[in-house]
Every structure is written in structure tokens, then in C-alpha cells.
Amino acid sequence: MNKPFTQFYQQIASNRLSEWLNTLPAQLSHWQQHELHGDYKLWQKSLDALPKPHCDTPVEIDLKKGVFVGKQEDLNQGEFKRLENLMKKFKPWRKGPYHIHGLHIDTEWRSDFKWDRLVDHISDLSNRYVLDIGCGSGYHLWRMRGAGAKFVVGIDPTQLFFMQFNAVQHFIQDEKVNLLPLGVEQLPELKAFDTVFAMGVLYHRRSPIDFLYQLKTQLAPGGELVLETLIVDGDENTVLVPGERYAKMRNVWFLPSAQAMCAWLERCGFINVRVVNTDITAFEEQRKTQWIDTESLQDFLDPNDNSKTIEGYPAPKRAIFIANVK
């Protein structure tokens, strides 16, 4: 049994997620035995080689204004260099940024911008059980914890993101923040989270309606959904299903209008459905940095008309929806 998960099992055995023990250990055990990425062992080596700061006073951690861990002085020069080199093994870093003992991981996305757009609209996370579906490297998990959440779980099946999360967790060491390498379809109907986030996922699902039901079955009675997804302009009956690619992505399916998205949420039984923010993604928010080696937003748009993707669809526009279950 993987040691990392042991602590998680211990915690859920005695909290309101205990029912999860019926399926989770078997799934993760199967994952460890049969599904590890070809580079997993290499990544694990890098992880194990990360430096440990040795300070007399506890390392300062600020998760309220961002993800800030310690100062550069906590490490000597050799350690800092090792930190930088090892963190670069986990490229591409998509979601962030992270500030770790003076190392600025300047990720492709300024995920803090998204956080700022939503944080004033959601229910206070204090003491809440929170689930983030499709959490990537887990940037928002830290911000949720910083906002007072009692127990934070993120899921994302991409193993590189799991490693990035573990690298950050190495420096923060907070057992109340966890990332599990799972897809949403592997979750039992827990009906146990006070807030469920699903940001940047819905348009990747072949079946958005089934996805909404999956989100619903994770929420405790009265719980709150925070859903962010790509939208298009239009009325309640406007939905774009792009061709093979949208902004060079292959797996994009349904881009509803904000109104259509609201109608879908209501159709699935959510209440208090509202749009709290819409935003056209700017180059400041998604751009190429030294922490990714791939293309970024600039390359995905029509060079002559930034209001269009390279395929001629409307450029990425995102909206944040909030809703409740009864």
C-alpha cells in the first residue's frame, strides 16, 4: 500500500467521507500496480531528492494571498539550485504560480486571477469539506485551504499534476489538503462535500449532463457548486460543438452560452443558479513562460484577429456559475 494514501485513509476512516473506503483503496491499489506512467519512477526520484529547509523557526506559509512558502534564505545556494532544477523536471507547469523558498514557478496560467474572480461570490469556505474536480497541479486546493476549508480533496487523473502537487506538498506538509489521481467517474456518490469546484472541465466531457449529475452526487444537502467553463455568446438555445479541434485542443465538446448553461443546471435539479462572472481570457492570464515548453494562448488564436481561435471559432470566453443542491 502506498504510504502517501495511508494517511488519507486514516483521516477519512473517522470523518464524513468514511464510506469512500468501500472503493478507494482498491482503486488506488490497482492504479499503483497497473496504471503508473512510464516516467513515474523517475519523477518519484526527483521528488525524493527535493531539499528540506533547516530553519530554527517554522517556515512561514501564506495561502491567503497566493501560495507562498518560506524565504530564499531558508536554503543555501546549492539547495536552491537543486530545488530549481528538480522542479523543472515536472514541466510543463500549467496552473500556479507558486513561490517556494524564493523560487518563483511562473506557470502558464495565472490561476490566481481566476481565484480572484470567484472568491467574493462563493460561500465562506470556513470549516467546509471541499472537492475540486480536475484540479490540475492543485493550485486552488491551497487557496481553498487558505480560505479556511477544513478538508480539501482534489482529483485529477494526470499523473504529472499529481507529482507537481506532491512537490508542493513536500514543502507545505498539510494533511488536510490531498490530491488523488482519479477521474470523476471513479467517485462513488459521496453526497458529503459542502462545496464542489469544477473549473475548466465541462467542455472536455462528451456528456455534460452526466457530468452535472456526477457533481451533484458529491454535494451534501444544501451544498454549493462552483462551475467554470468555456461559453459562447448567444441565447438559451446556443451551443457550440466545435470540429476536431478548438484552440488546437482535440477534446472539446460542448460550449453552451451562459444562458444555456444555466438551463442545463436547472434541468439537472440545481437551484439558485447564477452566473457570477464572465471573462475573455487575456494574454496576461495564459502565456508561455520558461516553465512550459509548449505553445500557449497566443498560438491558439488567429494572429490577425484575436477574437477568433486559429480554427475560426470565438476566442475562449469563460464564465463562473454558482448553484446549490436542495
Add this chain to the structure above:
Amino acid sequence: MNKPFTQFYQQIASNRLSEWLNTLPAQLSHWQQHELHGDYKLWQKSLDALPKPHCDTPVEIDLKKGVFVGKQEDLNQGEFKRLENLMKKFKPWRKGPYHIHGLHIDTEWRSDFKWDRLVDHISDLSNRYVLDIGCGSGYHLWRMRGAGAKFVVGIDPTQLFFMQFNAVQHFIQDEKVNLLPLGVEQLPELKAFDTVFAMGVLYHRRSPIDFLYQLKTQLAPGGELVLETLIVDGDENTVLVPGERYAKMRNVWFLPSAQAMCAWLERCGFINVRVVNTDITAFEEQRKTQWIDTESLQDFLDPNDNSKTIEGYPAPKRAIFIANVK
């Protein structure tokens, strides 16, 4: 093991559907043991009591112009009365009509109208393996066979429709025409049918995209899909997802425009996609008869404006799409 299916197993054991034996007998055996409708035994009794005509010459059957079996003279008066009484036990009769030894089963739907709208557009069914998904009582199965199909399989999970089919099969006795009480999600990827029909089903699916992939995996290379579904007016980005009810039906999900439907088909890898017919359902095609005790189209539309459903949505408009797989 249910006798009705035995003959089917024998046939597929030696035709191109033999791979189906890996899953089908276990499914149908489970169905028989655990999933039979509460009225199943009663229905079976009615079925077993159907009269057998005793003619010197073989009964005349015409499946080309409709479903016509024999003449009233093939039965004596008592037998005819019994036939009528027993057939009424299987109400509501939705799809038809059937003409059996002089009994006219005047079903809610004139499914022959739909057949007439599509028959000139589809590939000649001669010698083809044909699958009809969501076939109801199986009216079109007979027409497909009448059009020359070599082997016809319909699937529909509604057990009353299975009984109606068996009642008709009682008089026709054609082992090349079969209805199995299954949903599409229970089919393995057979890749074996020359033509797959899916009429009046897509708008009942929560995930139309997954449904299109399911259809695709039933088709042999080069095979043809015939898809009929409710559409709305609009451009490629128009999709109606109605509220809780549409024309009093609870389980209606996606009503794309014809253009949107074509885009979806192409996105799923179908080629030669085209609309061959669109049609606003008329009262002549769907109406209350003595063979149903429930409401019909007239009750589903706004009495003051027949261009709208009672909920205010556009009244039912249907389109037929044809496409191929590579």
C-alpha cells in the same frame, strides 16, 4: 434458457454475429431471472392463447407495402374475436399499423409514413444485416425484411413492445426477424451490421455524443446509419435542451438543429452526412385511436397554437439523417 432465444443463438453461432455469444446469453438469462415485468406472465398467457389459423394453402404475407398477414377468412368468428381481445391486452399499441387476418391494429403512429419518407433515400437493404435501435413493437423490422434484408435485429428494453412483437411474430414466423429486450448500452461493439437504424431515440439520451459512438461501433466498415430525431430550426450552434417536460414527455434532452446534428455526426467520425427529410408531425401521423388509452399529439400541443407544444416549445419537427462509417 428461454426457448425464444435458443433459435437466435443457433443462428448467430454461424453468422457474422457469433461474437455476440460472448455476452448475450448471460444478459438475457439475467433478464429472464431478475428483470421480468410484473405483468409478464399474464402477457405470456395471452400470447400463448392466440389463435392459429388452419388453412390448406400457406397464409399470404406482404411486408412490402405494409404488414399484412392473411385474410379474415383464415379464422372462424370465435377465433377472430379472441384475436381481437387478446391483442387489446397489449395496449397501448404505439407503432404500426398491423393487418392480421383481417384485424386492423390502428396504432397511435402511422409508422408507415416515416418508412415512406426514408425508403427512397437509404441503400437497398437486399442481403444486408440490419439493426434497429429502439425499435418499439418492431413495425419497421418487418418492413426492413420486406425490403430484402437478410437478417434483422431490433432492440428495445420495453417489455410490452417485446410482447407486441412476439404477438405479430406468432403469425409471421420468420426466424430472420428478431427483437431482443435490450438497451443500446448492453451491446458489445459488434461492427457487423450493414445498416443501423436509430429513429426517435437520440432526444431521449442524456448523452447524444456517446449514443452516436455506440451506433458507430455496431456498423461494419462502410455501413450506413439512418438516424431520425427531433430537431429545431436554427443554425449549426442551435440546440434546445427543454425543461422538465417537452410535449409532456419527461425524458427529452437534446434537440439540435439539422445543421448541428450534421456537425455532431461529423465530429464523431461519420462521413457522407446528409439530411434527407424534415417533417412536422401531423395529426394524421400521430393520433389517439382505440388501440391506445392515453393521450396523443393533439393533447401535447398548445390548443391555441399548434406550432407550439403545450409548454411553449416549437412543436415536434423531425429530420432523417443518413451517414456512413469508413
Add this chain to the structure above:
Amino acid sequence: MNKPFTQFYQQIASNRLSEWLNTLPAQLSHWQQHELHGDYKLWQKSLDALPKPHCDTPVEIDLKKGVFVGKQEDLNQGEFKRLENLMKKFKPWRKGPYHIHGLHIDTEWRSDFKWDRLVDHISDLSNRYVLDIGCGSGYHLWRMRGAGAKFVVGIDPTQLFFMQFNAVQHFIQDEKVNLLPLGVEQLPELKAFDTVFAMGVLYHRRSPIDFLYQLKTQLAPGGELVLETLIVDGDENTVLVPGERYAKMRNVWFLPSAQAMCAWLERCGFINVRVVNTDITAFEEQRKTQWIDTESLQDFLDPNDNSKTIEGYPAPKRAIFIANVK
């Protein structure tokens, strides 16, 4: 999720049994939902109604010389009466005896006799993980804990025994002693216990060889098996398979000689195999008391010849075997 098991899951999540989480919660969850005995709720009610002693000083518990809990003075008269009445709801009490706040549960078996016969021959249980397969009400679990075991698990599928154990645990409250309502065939190959006990079970198994392999796969390398079973006189090739009943029991299969049993153990790969005790069951050890309403040994033997069962087989003779795995 059943609260009783939650604590167990928490414990094994962080000890050497953590692999068990892959299967155990799913099994016990199924058990709770689908396999509960018809009287389970009634029993649970009796359990919940057991008195709680309210002493200033902690209740004295002695598990070294027997199972002794507190004194009669810890309860008032009404409470004592309630204790007695409720404990009798769990009749028949087969294995014991228990002394609980002055109540002497005088069980059919003097299981302490068996303990005394084996205790000097087994390895010191201090700090060991111990498994008792077919543990009945769990009498020996307490004695194992009293002998220093670090973590004690008993399994027995009989739900009444599970209730009896819970009734005793109500007064002792030791989270290191647990009984799970499972059969041996439900255990994964844990290879984690230092000592495995299997007393009075082998002759109930249709396949003693498979049973020996199951025991072996629970033992950590170098671990010790303590096996007790019915034997017959004879040489290495002597094995009695009785007819439909043996001593009125229906499910008795293989009664080997001591020598044959040793040969079987060696054949299955055990080493250091030895017999440490043989004993003809005396009326003092198994007899009718007021805590059972059924027959006992006296009724199972030939009234005219106590060396024979009522069916004419040799009267019950038991041997204790000790062996190791590599």
C-alpha cells in the same frame, strides 16, 4: 459505514495490515447491507441497553487469569439484573467463561482449559499481531491480549458470536481487540500475522488442505501456527471421514490421526511441525449450563460407552499442533 468498523479501519490504515483496506470495507459494507441476521436489530437493541458502570476509579480488568471485568458493586441491583437479563438474550453462550461485574457467564465450554493446555507451548505473544480464525465469541482473543499481544483480530461468520463479543467489548473497551464477521475464505493473503490460531475449525472444512494454505498465507515470514482439531488414533495413513453426522454434528469432514495431520502440515510447506497436546474432551470441559438451551457432550456420546459417539465413532479427542512458516 458502520461505526464499529471505522475505528478498525483507522488502525489498520497505519499498521502492517493496511493492505486489507483494499477489500475489507467493501466486504463489511456488503455484509451490513445484505447479510444481516433476521434478529440482528433485536440483538443490537439489547446491546445498546447494557448498563454502564459509573465508578470513581477505573474498572479493574484481568485478562491474564481469565476474563474478569470489575466487581458486582460497580452496578446497582437493577443494573445487575438488567445485565443478566440482556446477556441471556445472546444464548447459547458456547465459549467462555466470562466474569463481568460479578455476573458469571458459565458457558458450555471451559475454553480456559484449552488455553491452559496450549499456553506454555506457544511463542510468547508479547508485541505480536495475532489472528484467531473461527474465534466464536472471542474468549481466546481476550486471553491473547492478556498475554501481551499488540493487535488481536478474530474472525467468525456467526453473527450471534459477533454480538456476544460486542457485549463483552462494551465492558472492556480495548480497541486492540477486534472481531470481524468474516469467513477465512474472505481474507486476502495478508502475510502479516505473527501467530495464527485455528482451533476447532479444520474438521468443519470440506477441504482441509485448502484450509492449511489459507492459514499459511496469513502468516508473516517465520510466523507460528497454532492448530487444534479433532483427531483419531492411528498411523500416518489413518483418516476418518464420518457419515452424515459425527457427535450429532452434520458438518464434520476429515478427522486425521495426529501423525497424518503432521504429514499434511509438512506437505503444505509448514516446518517445525509438532503435536504439543492431545486430550479426550471431558464432561467438565463441555457440558450443559443455564447459558445454553441445547444439548451438550453428554448427549452426543453413547450412554453405554462414553468412548464412543452416539453414532459409534471414537469419542472426541483433540490435539494441538504448532508449526512455522519459513
Add this chain to the structure above:
Amino acid sequence: MNKPFTQFYQQIASNRLSEWLNTLPAQLSHWQQHELHGDYKLWQKSLDALPKPHCDTPVEIDLKKGVFVGKQEDLNQGEFKRLENLMKKFKPWRKGPYHIHGLHIDTEWRSDFKWDRLVDHISDLSNRYVLDIGCGSGYHLWRMRGAGAKFVVGIDPTQLFFMQFNAVQHFIQDEKVNLLPLGVEQLPELKAFDTVFAMGVLYHRRSPIDFLYQLKTQLAPGGELVLETLIVDGDENTVLVPGERYAKMRNVWFLPSAQAMCAWLERCGFINVRVVNTDITAFEEQRKTQWIDTESLQDFLDPNDNSKTIEGYPAPKRAIFIANVK
């Protein structure tokens, strides 16, 4: 789907074994995809290269006095040579002998001797459904068919034996004789065979009692079991469980006396249990020939005392038991 099994599925779809379709195709499909022996393709090539005799008159086949197929003159010299060479690819040939177009496959065992010992004691096989568990290359399957059986099924998980059977079937072409590459534990409870043979298998089973129950659940009411196994001298309580090896075989478990075997059969609910033959295996019956490259009986016995195996156990003695189910 493997063509060889297709015909079998067709047959059982319409006979009393139709229930088998619930599990068999899925098992054999899994077998073909995941369990084929490393040499399977090579063997199949040899099989495909076997000569086809081209006679004007049908080939003469005698399955009554042995397994005799055609005459040497049916093949030309080159074909005969090819036949011999290809058949030797399937060495070792254990059970036989076979006479195929003049080729005498002189197998290690004279299985005809065993047949002669039992044939006068069993019920007439005419028109019976017969199952042979652990049938090896299938020699006795042919003799059962020769004795009038209506439908003969053999099972044996060893794939080389399956190939040997197919090689013989190539020349006989009798669809009523089939060998399936299965172990007994893979059979559903068919309760459909009139006679079940289990010869030379019981002593290889860890659990002879479970094996007897498995045999029982294959028999139709009133059906007959023909069981042959190794026995030892002794009374009802004599059972030899040898050490690691018996006659150099590793997987030998229980050798009961004839009386003990009868008691076990009765204990499992068989009636009319009787021993019809006992026989010490002679060198004439099991010996090295040019059709095996391994050792044979002579090498398994103590060279100084043929009444003992090389390990000092009693030399192989076999008994045939016949019993019925109610």
C-alpha cells in the same frame, strides 16, 4: 470467435446443454485471447498441414474395437510420411493408441485396457449425453461415441491434449464428439449428463470432496458416475497423503482405500456406490514408446521392488467406482 467452437455453440443452443451458453462463449473467448500456450500457433500450423485422404469411398472408421481410421492405402507415401512427422510434433502422446491411415500412434498408455475393464460394468451409453472430465487427448471420447453415446464432451485444460484431439478429429470429423480446453471448476452446474467419467483425476485434486460435488452437479437426475482413481490397501479409515512426490508426480494429494472412497461418495450423496474393478498397473499398460520422450512407469518404481514407488509408497493401484445420483 474461434471457428472450432462455433459448431459446438450451434449444437448446444438447441440441445439440453443450452444453459451452458450463459458462460461458455465468454470463457473460451477469454481463453483464446489471453491464455494460449506459447507454442499454440506452431501447433496450429502442424494441424493445418495434416494430409486429407482422397478416397472414392468413404473412409472406414471403427470406434467400437479401438480408434481405427482408414487404411494406409488412403494416403500416398509422401502424405503418410507427412502425417507421421506432423503427429510427432504433438509428443508426448500419453493416452491412446490411435490407428490412423496405417499410422500406429503407440501411446505411453494402453487406455484401451482401462476401457475394457470398465465397459461391461457401466450403463449402456446408447443415446446418452456423456461428459469425460480430465479426458487427456480424448481417447475414451471416441470409445464412448463408438459405444453409442449421442453427444460426447470431454474437458481438459492441457492445450497439447486439445491439439492431439483436434489432430484425430481432423480424420474422423464427428461433430458429436467435442473436447473443450477447460478445467472442471469452470463448468456451471449443468445437471444434464447421463454419464460422467472422471478417470485419473481425483488424486490430483487438493479437495477430493469438492471434486465429488462438482461431478455430482454435472449429472442429470438418475445419472451415472464412473470414477477411476489411485487407491491404497486398507480399511474405511485408510487414506494416504504422500509427501512432495508420488511416483515422481508432484501434484498427488489423496489416495484413499477403496472402502474409504466408497464412504466419501456416499457422504456426498451418491447412491448405489460400488467398486467394479481394481488393478495394479502393469508395465504392459504404461510404458515408454517412441511417442513419448519422457520417463514412464518403469522409472517411477523402486528398481529393486516393483511393489513400491521410487519414494517407497505402494506402487500405483487403481480402482473403478460406479455410483448414481438420485
